[in-house]
Amino acid sequence: MRATIRDVAREAGVSIATVSRTMRDPGSVRVETRERVEAVASRLEYVPSQLGRQLAERRHAANGIVFPDLSGPYFAEVVLGYEAVAGELGRSVLILSTAGRDDADRAVAAMAERCDGLVVLGQTISDAAVTAMVRRGTPVVLVARPSLDGIDSVRAHNLDGARALAHHVLDTGATDVAFVGDPGSGPDVAERHAGVAAVVAERGARLRLWPVTEMDEAAGEHLAAGLGTRDLPDALVCANDEMALGLLGALAERGVRVPDDVVVTGWDDVMAARYAGLTTVRQPMREIGATAARLLDERISGARVEVAHEVLPTTLVPRDTTSSPTPRKVAR
Amino acid sequence: MRATIRDVAREAGVSIATVSRTMRDPGSVRVETRERVEAVASRLEYVPSQLGRQLAERRHAANGIVFPDLSGPYFAEVVLGYEAVAGELGRSVLILSTAGRDDADRAVAAMAERCDGLVVLGQTISDAAVTAMVRRGTPVVLVARPSLDGIDSVRAHNLDGARALAHHVLDTGATDVAFVGDPGSGPDVAERHAGVAAVVAERGARLRLWPVTEMDEAAGEHLAAGLGTRDLPDALVCANDEMALGLLGALAERGVRVPDDVVVTGWDDVMAARYAGLTTVRQPMREIGATAARLLDERISGARVEVAHEVLPTTLVPRDTTSSPTPRKVAR
DNA sequence: CCGGTTTCAGAAACCGGTTACAGACTCTGC
DNA sequence: GCAGAGTCTGTAACCGGTTTCTGAAACCGG
Numbered sequence: 001m002r003a004t005i006r007d008v009a010r011e012a013g014v015s016i017a018t019v020s021r022t023m024r025d026p027g028s029v030r031v032e033t034r035e036r037v038e039a040v041a042s043r044l045e046y047v048p049s050q051l052g053r054q055l056a057e058r059r060h061a062a063n064g065i066v067f068p069d070l071s072g073p074y075f076a077e078v079v080l081g082y083e084a085v086a087g088e089l090g091r092s093v094l095i096l097s098t099a100g101r102d103d104a105d106r107a108v109a110a111m112a113e114r115c116d117g118l119v120v121l122g123q124t125i126s127d128a129a130v131t132a133m134v135r136r137g138t139p140v141v142l143v144a145r146p147s148l149d150g151i152d153s154v155r156a157h158n159l160d161g162a163r164a165l166a167h168h169v170l171d172t173g174a175t176d177v178a179f180v181g182d183p184g185s186g187p188d189v190a191e192r193h194a195g196v197a198a199v200v201a202e203r204g205a206r207l208r209l210w211p212v213t214e215m216d217e218a219a220g221e222h223l224a225a226g227l228g229t230r231d232l233p234d235a236l237v238c239a240n241d242e243m244a245l246g247l248l249g250a251l252a253e254r255g256v257r258v259p260d261d262v263v264v265t266g267w268d269d270v271m272a273a274r275y276a277g278l279t280t281v282r283q284p285m286r287e288i289g290a291t292a293a294r295l296l297d298e299r300i301s302g303a304r305v306e307v308a309h310e311v312l313p314t315t316l317v318p319r320d321t322t323s324s325p326t327p328r329k330v331a332r
Numbered sequence: 333m334r335a336t337i338r339d340v341a342r343e344a345g346v347s348i349a350t351v352s353r354t355m356r357d358p359g360s361v362r363v364e365t366r367e368r369v370e371a372v373a374s375r376l377e378y379v380p381s382q383l384g385r386q387l388a389e390r391r392h393a394a395n396g397i398v399f400p401d402l403s404g405p406y407f408a409e410v411v412l413g414y415e416a417v418a419g420e421l422g423r424s425v426l427i428l429s430t431a432g433r434d435d436a437d438r439a440v441a442a443m444a445e446r447c448d449g450l451v452v453l454g455q456t457i458s459d460a461a462v463t464a465m466v467r468r469g470t471p472v473v474l475v476a477r478p479s480l481d482g483i484d485s486v487r488a489h490n491l492d493g494a495r496a497l498a499h500h501v502l503d504t505g506a507t508d509v510a511f512v513g514d515p516g517s518g519p520d521v522a523e524r525h526a527g528v529a530a531v532v533a534e535r536g537a538r539l540r541l542w543p544v545t546e547m548d549e550a551a552g553e554h555l556a557a558g559l560g561t562r563d564l565p566d567a568l569v570c571a572n573d574e575m576a577l578g579l580l581g582a583l584a585e586r587g588v589r590v591p592d593d594v595v596v597t598g599w600d601d602v603m604a605a606r607y608a609g610l611t612t613v614r615q616p617m618r619e620i621g622a623t624a625a626r627l628l629d630e631r632i633s634g635a636r637v638e639v640a641h642e643v644l645p646t647t648l649v650p651r652d653t654t655s656s657p658t659p660r661k662v663a664r
Numbered sequence: 665c666c667g668g669t670t671t672c673a674g675a676a677a678c679c680g681g682t683t684a685c686a687g688a689c690t691c692t693g694c
Numbered sequence: 695g696c697a698g699a700g701t702c703t704g705t706a707a708c709c710g711g712t713t714t715c716t717g718a719a720a721c722c723g724g
Contacts, residue, residue, distance in 0.1 A: 005680060014704085016680090016681080017704060017705080019681095024682085030702060047468075050445045051386050053680080055681070058709065071408065080403070083428070087429075092428075093426065093427050093428075094424050095426075096415070096425075113379060114394070272603045274604070275604045346673075349675080352711070353712095361673080380710080380711070385712075386711085387711070389712070
């Protein structure tokens, strides 16, 4: 069994208090004593138990992060940004994916018992579960999810991005725009839709809504398959890249030319979007994660008591699906 | 402050031992007593402290996973597979990314103090750090990394995949093959190179090695830029998809036709590979993570003492970059 | 009604640390 | 040489649970 603080104390002929002090505040121990303790500690390969320490300090020194999935680049990047900052702040990171888990609320509640605070990405758990955790004293930061009363949040500025995107699309000459996605699926999509709708109205164009149930590639393909039955719009503004990519493939199969016959856009700037030449909107994913980590830390340490809502800027990334391809150079 | 076991015991007029038993083995407590304790517990919203429990049980009920990065799809998928199984086994998952961290060894050692065992992906930390942890009693499973003496590991069958890939490439008629990548960068690439080399030799073709320092898109682009100076081979077998994708873009710019002038392959089957029509080799990433979680659990629980080395099969995914494009259908 | 077995619950030790408090010892300055 | 201040270090309580051991009460058949 590994050496404990009592083993070290006994061997060094001191009390456990002195060993503890030697480990955490060497300056408070006489040099001579300290060296004796340190010698014994290193001989016994003593490393303080985190469990004992955490119990005594009544803190976990760990943060959690809940996400639906990591398959897409979106959440993976957020997690990375989060982990980097949490690491700097001396906190471990616990992860929990709710994909394919039917008891997400319970799983998250269990995780809340193992960390000092956590970040919830998207619509992974119920509002009730979130407020229950906060009520119990676990700080929570919401990301990519509508903010709840008194709870910190971090979001990308969907509205701004959507407005910029809409202007760009209309600048191609489009007057008949279709928004592909379900605004009811969450605030992100709702805001994107609202931003596009506002600009389209301002500039006197027409906006239709093409609802989907799932927002994945298959949805895009399926939509393209049913295209013949409706008149083709000038622009297909998709709520995310996956659908746009699915659409692109299916449109090409059907001989519809992009961007000549129809302009297509996505949202997220996944890696594949670059190769497909897909015009899209980029969110500062890593920065979102990092910001969430900072907000959470401020909350846990008590450095801040007022509620904070951070909104980070988005970037329009114009590519071939909204303008005639440049000499085949992959836009960065 | 939250209720503790002693609060519940006092209110219910029983000892803390009885409360503890009520929580973890209700059957061992008389119905009447149990109901009284449960009533008090729910009234006080008592939830046992994980810290106290963990200290008493001397286990963390958490596993760690160390990875270099999550940007690519590779590690993200492994992490997902790992998390899913660990969750089923009732263990939390701690993550640690070594990207942009100069003290990876120390960070991992610190994490090892907070979990019952961990998985190390790739060349994230030194062999010395790994063996040190194992010596201290922390079970470790290595993934995508050469196995160390007495330490469990999980790998994909690079050799098989490389052989299949090489046969496929030679079947296109190629006789002059270039392998793009640095076999010295790790066992994965070394095995891929070895597999290709073996088949090329068997079938009497020629194999060159095009070394690179970084294995990213920029490397591929840079390589293509320098192409004029060397004679173009029949096939460019890249050690990963990123380089292959970078190459594809740069080749197209230079007017080199793929697959007519040169055949190109990657490795990993990232999402973008599908859109680029890139022939590649798929590894069962989620399954690798899941397998690692199971091996680790067996080790932690002591269910297995002998060392295990799992090798999972790979799949060749032929696409347009090795054969004339089919009618523009995205291959799954 | 009685001895023996079973069931149930409490006392106390324990997990491995942190830290308030107090006592002992060492310096000062007079 | 001694009082007072300052420096170290030890004692012991505490963090919040689990679990062994033990004794009391309930139950059993004869």
